[in-house]
Amino acid sequence: MHTPDFIIDFRHQFPFFNNQLNSPISQAYLDNAATTHICQPALDSIADYYQYHHANVHRSSHQLALGTSNQFESIRQKTADWLNAAEKDEIVWTKGATEAANLIANGLCESHLQAGDEIIIALSEHHAHFVTWQQLAKKYQLELTIAKLDEQLRIDLQALHTQISDKTRVIALAHVNNATGVKQPVEEIIELATNNNIITIIDGSQAINHMPINVQQLACDFYFFSAHKMYAGTGLGVCYGKKSRLIALPPYQYGGEMVKQVSLTESEFNQLPYKFEAGTPNISGVFALGATLDFLANQNLNKLRAYEHKLTEYLIEQLKKRSAISLLATEQLTGAVSFIIKDFHSADAAELLSQMGIAIRSGSHCAMPLIQSIAPGGSLRVSIAAYTLIEEIDYFLSCLDQLDDFL
Ligand SMILES: Cc1ncc(COP(=O)(O)O)c(C=O)c1O
Structure with a gap:
């Protein structure tokens, strides 16, 4: 699967992604629930x-x-x-x-x-x-x-x-x-x-x-x-x-x-x-x-939102295929997917992924009462926006699969 052109065009309106200097530390920016990048007109x-x-x-x-x-x-x-x-x-x-x-x-x-x-x-x-x-x-x-x-x-x-x-x-x-x-x-x-x-x-x-x-x-x-x-x-x-x-x-x-x-x-x-x-x-x-x-x-928001929805479904589907992964929830997910990896503390996993250029959030996500009751070691959260590429999700998944080597 490849990202459709209209998403690539949309992404070009965000200066962060147009700056090559940002790529090594952010090959996959999947922390949009923490903050989204600013669009060029706003800047x-x-x-x-x-x-x-x-x-x-x-x-x-x-x-x-x-x-x-x-x-x-x-x-x-x-x-x-x-x-x-x-x-x-x-x-x-x-x-x-x-x-x-x-x-x-x-x-x-x-x-x-x-x-x-x-x-x-x-x-x-x-x-x-x-x-x-x-x-x-x-x-x-x-x-x-x-x-x-x-x-x-x-x-x-x-x-x-x-x-x-x-x-x-x-x-x-x-x-x-x-x-x-x-x-x-x-x-x-x-x-x-x-x-x-x-x-x-x-x-x-x-x-x-x-x-x-x-x-x-x-x-x-x-x-x-x-x-x-x-x-x-x-x-x-x-x-x-x-x-x-x-x-x-x-x-x-x-x-x-x-x-x-x-x-x-x-x-x-x-x-x-x-x-x-x-x-x-x-x-x-x-x-x-x-x-x-x-x-x-000025954007076709319905089209952008339909893409986000598909991307979330794709991510859920791919994560479900991995036996070491348990999703905290699978229904009515909007923009974010949260999960734990068997035998991996969320902070360790996030650190290793970060070294591979993946930006995601780990821990209790400013929601300690919930996370401590269902995932005491914290969870990993991948969060997307309309500018997220399918290739970023695939890169993240390939890095996730490499975590096994560290166990
Ligand atoms: C659901 C929710 N409420 C409130 C906040 C707090 O937002 P801010 O830190 O911008 O005040 C956040 C930020 O992550 C959030 O996700």
Whole structure:
């Protein structure tokens, strides 16, 4: 099998792969769940911002700053459209998915939740979500209920019905799990939650690059992700919240731009979304996200996603043929496949593969509660993007087969 031409063309838009100096250390970059490479238009837009548009936003009234602020807000609108949010003010910029998780959870604890209320969270959550709720549950005397998973590491819906009680206030869940690549049945869970008046917070970090996201159709209360997981730059997160929910949340941080009026004793907070954006935001990061969204809008995303799907199936099929390998899950995998090798510690295997130019992740993938319960020595995770070549997967498989020599 060979990579189709349209994927090679797509890959050419990513400068990392066009630089021969990168090849020895990254002959197969299969760590896209950790971060994706930046696309050329996003990289160009960062230089463009600093060369021609560099000004702070929403502060000064000179022409340069006004132009930059307008462009900054037009990208907020573009992001809202990308997610089909009802309004651009439902999009809050954060520094990443982690900050978004903290912003929402802290806000709900301060404004909505009371001691004894229950939060349902999956065992498989990324630490960004898991640790945040674990720590806040202690601080605010909330009950943390761990949703049960089935054999395929999907939320067990029947069990969830029984786990929900009249004290359940929040369900916090990743759309796609980063440690296993398993897509969760978020549509059914959100419906169940909404029928029970429960707030839903969906971590879309591993979904955003692999499927269309329509927050109004999902009808979740919050949805968040990091821009660097979808070909834009690091240091920028997108935190969507339904307007009524965001209005009800208190600010997360205090400072400039999030206030309208300040006296010696009182401050009046700014309107949405600025009330959550204290201090100078990551302006170049926003420009890069805008350029990425334009770039993606010009691609045949259905075709790219169908390719990713086939590539994942191919990888699963090939791994299943190897008797020393056990996959953590095999169904509904999106972008990532996680497995263990008999008699091999995941860190040792990853180190040997790294010496052969393979970039994959090993260990607990910031999801220790899950990985320690099913693979105490950690797992290996291969994660792909639309620019991943079939030849990279084949090279990885051939290196994997060489690991036997080290046993
Ligand atoms: C599912 C999930 N949630 C949250 C995060 C945290 O993202 P960031 O480190 O960009 O804040 C990640 C990153 O790997 C993730 O995969």
